[in-house]
Amino acid sequence: MADRVGSVGALFAPEVVLAASASGAQQRGALLVLDPAAASAAPLVHLKGATHAAPHGVSCTPSATHAAGDSGTGGLVAVIENERALLIVYSWQKDQPLARIVLPQKMVAAELSPDGTYIATGAADGRLFIWEVASGALITSFEGHYRAITALRWTSDSAALVSASADSRVCVWSLSSVFGASDLGADAHVPSPYAFFADHTLQVTDVLVTPGAFPNAAKVWSASKDMSVKLWDLARRQLVSTFSFPAAIGCIALDPLERFLVAGEAAQKGPGRLFRVDLYDAETVRARGGRGTEGEIVRTDGMPTLVLDDAITAVAVSNAGSHAVVGTAAGQLHVADVSTLQVQRVLSACGAPTRTPDTPVTNIRMLMRPADLMSGMQLWAAAGTKRSAATRDALAASSTHITPLPPPYVSPQFQRAVVQGGGEMSRVLVRIGDGKAAATNKLWDFMHVNADTVHNHQTLHADVPMSAGGGAPAAGGARGSGATASTNTGVGVAPGAGGAAGSGAVEDDLRAQLARAKSLNDDMWRHVVRVTMGP
Incomplete structure (x- = not known):
């Protein structure tokens, strides 16, 4: 096991895992920052206050340390509580919340825009909300779906929001078209989506958006309980590929270079299966899939599969595309080699050393280690006390000792009425x-x-x-x-x-x-x- 941890460490050195688990019968849920390469399984940071994070209810933004013309700012972590109308916002620099915001109603999904300007939330009745984080202004609120929102994703340029729902639809909303829109009041106006994808026949469980400017470069992946994963082209607003699986799919993750897709089975209890779909066929020397509008369905029979004892609830792929982190209903994180689908090590998402049944992992995010992560801040504080100037300068030059970045401002309250006009x-x-x-x-x-x-x-x-x-x-x-x-x-x-x-x-x-x-x-x-x- 030590050799395996070492090999993982060589690949995972700059990355951390943000994992959330829900409260269960045996253990309270937690929000942890973990190092998948460390010899110790202890979390780097335990963000306090969140105990029952909703599925697709955790999002984050990285710290901006090299903003052109600026000194940089810290990143944010936003969490939606599953049983309460509460949004909790953290910075990477503290384990205590920056803000605890009471929302108009209980939400089931949340997503920060990549630039940290906005946060979108979705409710069980299909309503979408978008707030400006710094001012708390409610930018838009309208009924975007007929049933519960299941997942939200922004394009990488923060220009559009993709929403998935239990009504089997995927909608793409251009940010410029939803400003000030609301279906309440005398000036009610519901915006039309930029794109509307309705080829799924059952609940859409997860969505991904590939990096690229909206709409020409970005593409959307969607998973559903109808045992399929679909790829959509936003520029042409068309279906590109349909991948058929032997089971309902509950979560998906994509290699950053789009060489493969991993999909977790949507099972209520174990065992759980993780499927890997290679998106490039070496025998025909061409990409798999395509011609979606002509009805071509790519069969995934015989694909590599990882079988775990517990149901799979969340999955993420490393930035290098070498490993996948798989969350289970027992509160564990399995770090697996993607090429062999062999588990390298097992971490806990709730702080317990063993399996904790009925304490599922609800969210997994993998990102480059923030420069202002709390553990690094503590090293800097310890190094800066009662030392000579030369020693402090030497420590400050080290990558493990940093100067704190100013955290973004978060409004302590969010408005409940849509801002009309102006701005x-x-x-x-x-x-x-x-x-x-x-x-x-x-x-x-x-x-x-x-x-x-x-x-x-x-x-x-x-x-x-x-x-x-x-x-x-x-x-x-x-x-x-x-x-x-x-x-x-x-x-x-x-x-x-x-x-x-x-x-x-x-x-x-x-x-x-x-x-x-x-x-x-x-x-x-x-x-x-x-x-x-x-x-």
């Missing part, structure tokens, strides 16, 4: 800046300089028409004749006839010029929104 400028700035202060400030300056130019130009021509030379006002009557030109829009003003007639003609021309300037500004705004936020 368009800030939304575009968030999307274009993408966390980079320099890009955001540059866009902000561009927007305001352009707006000030249009405003000054309109005020100038509304008050005193300039002469053709651009200097003194034109002479003659109420509004003297003479050509005027706009340096901002390039639209000329026709000369007036002098006196009252000249005044009326110039006024009409100014109104037309103002309309053209407004049209130009509207066109520029639509172009910015279309290019940066997508359809």
Whole structure:
């Protein structure tokens, strides 16, 4: 076993596992950060306060230590309690919650956007909610499905949300289309999904979104109790592949390089089976699957299978694609080699040294070890006390001793009414800046300089028409004749006839010029929104 742990450590060195388990008859649930490569099975951090995390109710964002133009910020961990209308938010730097937020109703799924700006939650009645984490503003709330939400995932650019439900449907919601949408009140409006996938015949149990910009580069995987896993193309909004399994599928995980897919059987009790599907056929030298719209179904007979004593409840694949971490209904995490499907070691997701029946693992996330993880912070604090300056500098240069990153701000309360209107400028700035202060400030300056130019130009021509030379006002009557030109829009003003007639003609021309300037500004705004936020 020691040799196996060593071999795993060589591959897992920079990664950690975030695992959650639910309360059971013999053990309280827990939220732990584990090192799959450490010789000790003790958790790195035990995040206190969460005891019954909902399936698909745990999500996290990594710490941003190299944000362009910024000093970086810490990451977040968000947990939905299964039996209470409660959202608990942590940072990697503390084992105590940053915030405990009471929600309008009990939720069954939650997902932080990759940039940490928003959190989406789903309820048992099919309603979707999206909040802004820092302000607590409720961005949207509407009934997106007819039955319970089962899983939520964001695209990697935080531009779209994918929701799966017990109604057998998968919906893709463009973020720009759901801002301010609500099916309650006098101004009720339910947005239409960007894509609507309804080829499953039973409950959808899990979804994955491949990295890539929405919608052209991202793809969606969905698993269902109808014993199939499907691959969808978001750009074409079409089914690409259907993989048929010998059992209902409850959870899936994808190799980062998309070489294989692992799928866990949705069984109520053990034994549980984990299937590995190779997505590249070496014999035909081509990818498996395809032509989904023509009805092709890929049979997975004879695929490599790992059999465990307990039912499988969650699964994740390492960033290197070498190992899979499989959670079971007995509160254990099995670290298995993907190529051989041999279990290398077993960890506990609830702190107990042995199996704990009826204490299932509900969530598993694998990520690169956060730079500001609490265990590293403790090393830095210990190293910085009563030591010489030279020693402190040497320790600070070590990768295990870091300076704390500022944690993101989390609103202590979330609003219950959808924010209506306004905020368009800030939304575009968030999307274009993408966390980079320099890009955001540059866009902000561009927007305001352009707006000030249009405003000054309109005020100038509304008050005193300039002469053709651009200097003194034109002479003659109420509004003297003479050509005027706009340096901002390039639209000329026709000369007036002098006196009252000249005044009326110039006024009409100014109104037309103002309309053209407004049209130009509207066109520029639509172009910015279309290019940066997508359809």
